[in-house]
Amino acid sequence: MSSPDAKDSHRQRKTVVTIEDLCKSYMLGHMELPVLKGLDLSFYEGEYVSIMGPSGSGKSTLLNILGCLDKPTSGRYLLGTDDVSTLDDNQLSAIRGKRIGFVFQSFNLIRQLNILENIEVAMYYQHVPKHQRRQRATMLAERVGLGDRIRHRPFELSGGQQQRVAIARALANDPLIILADEPTGNLDSQSGAEILEILNELNAQGKTIIVVTHDEQISSQTHRSVHLLDGQIERIQSNGTGE
Amino acid sequence: MLSRILAILLISLRSLWMHRLRSGLTMLGIVFGVASVISMLAIGEGASQQAQQQIAHLGSTNIILKTVKPPDQEVADASEQTIQEYGLRYADAERFRETIPDAQVVVPVRRKPKQVFYQSRRITAEIVGTVPWYTELAPIKVLLGRFLTPMDMHYSQAICVIDETVLDNLFKFDDPIGQDIKISGEYYRVVGVVRQLSAVSGVQDDTSMQSSAQSNGVGGAVYIALTTMKNRFGETEVQFGGSTGMSGEKVELSEITIKVSSMEHVLPTRDVLANLLERHHKKKDYQIIVPLELLRQAARTKRLFSIVLGSIAAISLLVGGIGIMNIMLATVSERTREIGIRRALGARKSDIIVQFLSETVLLTLIGGLLGMALGACIPILVTVFGKMPTVITPGAMILSFGISAGIGVTFGLYPAYQAANMDPIESLRHE
Numbered sequence A: 001m002s003s004p005d006a007k008d009s010h011r012q013r014k015t016v017v018t019i020e021d022l023c024k025s026y027m028l029g030h031m032e033l034p035v036l037k038g039l040d041l042s043f044y045e046g047e048y049v050s051i052m053g054p055s056g057s058g059k060s061t062l063l064n065i066l067g068c069l070d071k072p073t074s075g076r077y078l079l080g081t082d083d084v085s086t087l088d089d090n091q092l093s094a095i096r097g098k099r100i101g102f103v104f105q106s107f108n109l110i111r112q113l114n115i116l117e118n119i120e121v122a123m124y125y126q127h128v129p130k131h132q133r134r135q136r137a138t139m140l141a142e143r144v145g146l147g148d149r150i151r152h153r154p155f156e157l158s159g160g161q162q163q164r165v166a167i168a169r170a171l172a173n174d175p176l177i178i179l180a181d182e183p184t185g186n187l188d189s190q191s192g193a194e195i196l197e198i199l200n201e202l203n204a205q206g207k208t209i210i211v212v213t214h215d216e217q218i219s220s221q222t223h224r225s226v227h228l229l230d231g232q233i234e235r236i237q238s239n240g241t242g243e
Numbered sequence B: 001m002l003s004r005i006l007a008i009l010l011i012s013l014r015s016l017w018m019h020r021l022r023s024g025l026t027m028l029g030i031v032f033g034v035a036s037v038i039s040m041l042a043i044g045e046g047a048s049q050q051a052q053q054q055i056a057h058l059g060s061t062n063i064i065l066k067t068v069k070p071p072d073q074e075v076a077d078a079s080e081q082t083i084q085e086y087g088l089r090y091a092d093a094e095r096f097r098e099t100i101p102d103a104q105v106v107v108p109v110r111r112k113p114k115q116v117f118y119q120s121r122r123i124t125a126e127i128v129g130t131v132p133w134y135t136e137l138a139p140i141k142v143l144l145g146r147f148l149t150p151m152d153m154h155y156s157q158a159i160c161v162i163d164e165t166v167l168d169n170l171f172k173f174d175d176p177i178g179q180d181i182k183i184s185g186e187y188y189r190v191v192g193v194v195r196q197l198s199a200v201s202g203v204q205d206d207t208s209m210q211s212s213a214q215s216n217g218v219g220g221a222v223y224i225a226l227t228t229m230k231n232r233f234g235e236t237e238v239q240f241g242g243s244t245g246m247s248g249e250k251v252e253l254s255e256i257t258i259k260v261s262s263m264e265h266v267l268p269t270r271d272v273l274a275n276l277l278e279r280h281h282k283k284k285d286y287q288i289i290v291p292l293e294l295l296r297q298a299a300r301t302k303r304l305f306s307i308v309l310g311s312i313a314a315i316s317l318l319v320g321g322i323g324i325m326n327i328m329l330a331t332v333s334e335r336t337r338e339i340g341i342r343r344a345l346g347a348r349k350s351d352i353i354v355q356f357l358s359e360t361v362l363l364t365l366i367g368g369l370l371g372m373a374l375g376a377c378i379p380i381l382v383t384v385f386g387k388m389p390t391v392i393t394p395g396a397m398i399l400s401f402g403i404s405a406g407i408g409v410t411f412g413l414y415p416a417y418q419a420a421n422m423d424p425i426e427s428l429r430h431e
Ligand SMILES: Nc1ncnc2c1ncn2[C@@H]1O[C@H](COP(=O)(O)OP(=O)(O)OP(=O)(O)O)[C@@H](O)[C@H]1O
Pocket: A026, A027, A028, A033, A035, A053, A054, A055, A056, A057, A058, A059, A060, A061, A062
C-alpha cells in the first residue's frame, strides 16, 4: 500500500499547469466585464479534475485560456515550465497542437474529412510523416472502438461516435493534458457513459484530464472538483475516488 | 517538401471538388479572361507579322524610289499639245551609281501594262523593263531557262522572261522556251520562266501593300531588258482625246531601287538621295519608300495594338479575379468554424493562409490551363473562318499563365488573410 501512496504524492508534486491571479475581462463597448477574477490553481500530472459551476460562471473561458485559445487579461499561466502569457501566436499554435488535446461539446469534426483524416489533422500540422499519421490514426480509431468506420464521414456517425473520434483526435499528438468542455453535454446518457468510460480509462493510463461539466455524477468520478462562481473559485472539493 | 505541397494541393482540389458547381462557375471568369488574352495577342501578333513580312519582302536594306505624277500644274501659256515630262531618269540611276558609295546595287525599272499575245491567247501583263541584276533585289526563282543577261542588255535583244501567271495563261501545256510572244506588234522570244517570291514590284504606296499588277487588273509580268524597252516602246506616251486633242507624258523610269550594304546605311543614304533628287528635279515627281522605316513604324503600331488588345483582355481577367475573391470571401465565412477547429488543433496562421491561398491559386491555374486550351482554339477559328492570320507565341502562353497565377495570389491573399486572422474562439462559436 505504501508504494502507490508514494507514487501518488510524487504525482501530486509535479504540476502540469499553474495559474496565478488569473484575470480575464471582456470589453463591451467602454464597459469592462470581468469574467475571471483572480484565479489561483494548480493541476498535477495524471490528475483528473472537473470544473463545475453555474452557467456564465466562466468555466469555458477558463478552459479556453488553459488551452491557449484565449489569452488572460492579467496573471500568470505556466504550462509545464513555460510562461504561456509571453508566447506569440505561432508558439501558441504549436502548444495547442502538441501539448493540448481539446474535446468540445459539439464535437467539432471537419465535415469534408473522413474519420481517419479528422484524427490526422492535428498530426498534419505537426508535420508528422504521412505513413506514420495513417498508422497512428488507425490505432487511435481502434482504441475508441471505431476501427471499422474510419472511411466514414462525421455526419454518418452518431453523436457518441463523433465524440469518440474527437477524443481520438485529441490524443493524436500525445498531449500533456486533455481539456474537455462538457463532452457529454450533447449526448444521451448511454453515449455519455461510454465517453466517460474512455476518459476514465485514459486517466487510468496516466493522462491529465480537465473536464468542464454540469453533471454531479461525472464530477464525482474525478479526483477533484473546482467549483466556480461568478469568476471566482467558490470551493475545491476532493473526491474519494482514486485518492 | 514536395510531398507536402502535393498534399496541400490535393486537399485544395478536394475542397474545390466538393463545391464543383461553384468552383466551375468561378473558374469560368479566368478561363475566358485567359482565352481572350491569348486570342487577342495572337490576332495582334498575326496582323503585325503579316505587315512585317510584307515590308521585309521589300528588303530592309533597300530604298525604293518611285515615279509619281506631279499634281497637274497648268502652265499659263500652255499650248494645246503638251507633253508632260516627269519622273525618274536614267541619269538619276547613273548619278546614284557614281555618287553613292554605299549603294551596292542600283536597279532601274520601267513598267507598263500591255496586252501580250501568243497564238490565239491573250493576257494583259505588266511589261517590266529592267536589268540583269534585278534578281539581286527581288527574290526571283528561275523555274525554266534563264533570266536576263548583260548580253541581252547590250544588244537590246528581243527576248523576254515570263512569270508563272503568264505561263499559265498563255501556254497552258506548251513548252514556252523558244516560243515567240507578241507585245505591241513586236515579237519577243521567251527564254525563261520565273517565279516571283514576293511583291517587290508592286509597292504602290506605303499604306497598301498590294501589287500594282493586281490593282491594275493585270496578271503576271513579262521581263525584258531595259534597253529593249527603251528602243521599242520609246518613252513618250501619247494620248488622244478630250477637248484638248493630244496630250502626252514622257516617263523614263518607273522606279529605281537602291540596295545598301547594311541597315545602318539606309537612313543616311536616304538623305543623300533626297538631296540629290531635290537638286535635279524641279517638281516633286518621285517618292522615296524606305522599307526599314515602314518596318519600324509597323513595330510601333504593333506595340500599341498589342497594348490596347491586351488591356481589354486584362480587364476581363480582372473581372474574373474579382469574382474569385468574392467567392473566396464567401467560402471563408462559410468555413469559419472549420478554421476555428484547425486553429484549435495547432494550425498556425500561415497554415490557414496556405490552405486558402492554394485553393485560389489552384482554381486560377486550372482556369488558366483551360483558358490556354480555349485561347489556342479561338485563333485557329479566327484564321479559318475570319481569314485573318493569327500567331500564338509561347510568350503569350507563358504570360497569361503567369497572369492567372498572379491573379490567384493577388485575389486570394485577402480572403486568406481574413481567414487566418479570425479569432479562434469566435470561429469555434460560429454556426
Ligand atoms: N467574447 C465575449 N465577449 C463578451 N462576453 C463574453 C465573451 N465570451 C464570454 N463572455 C461572457 O463571459 C461569461 C462567462 O462565459 P463562459 O462561456 O465562460 O461561461 P460558462 O461557465 O462556460 O457557461 P455555460 O455553462 O453556459 O457554458 C458570460 O457571462 C459570457 O457572457
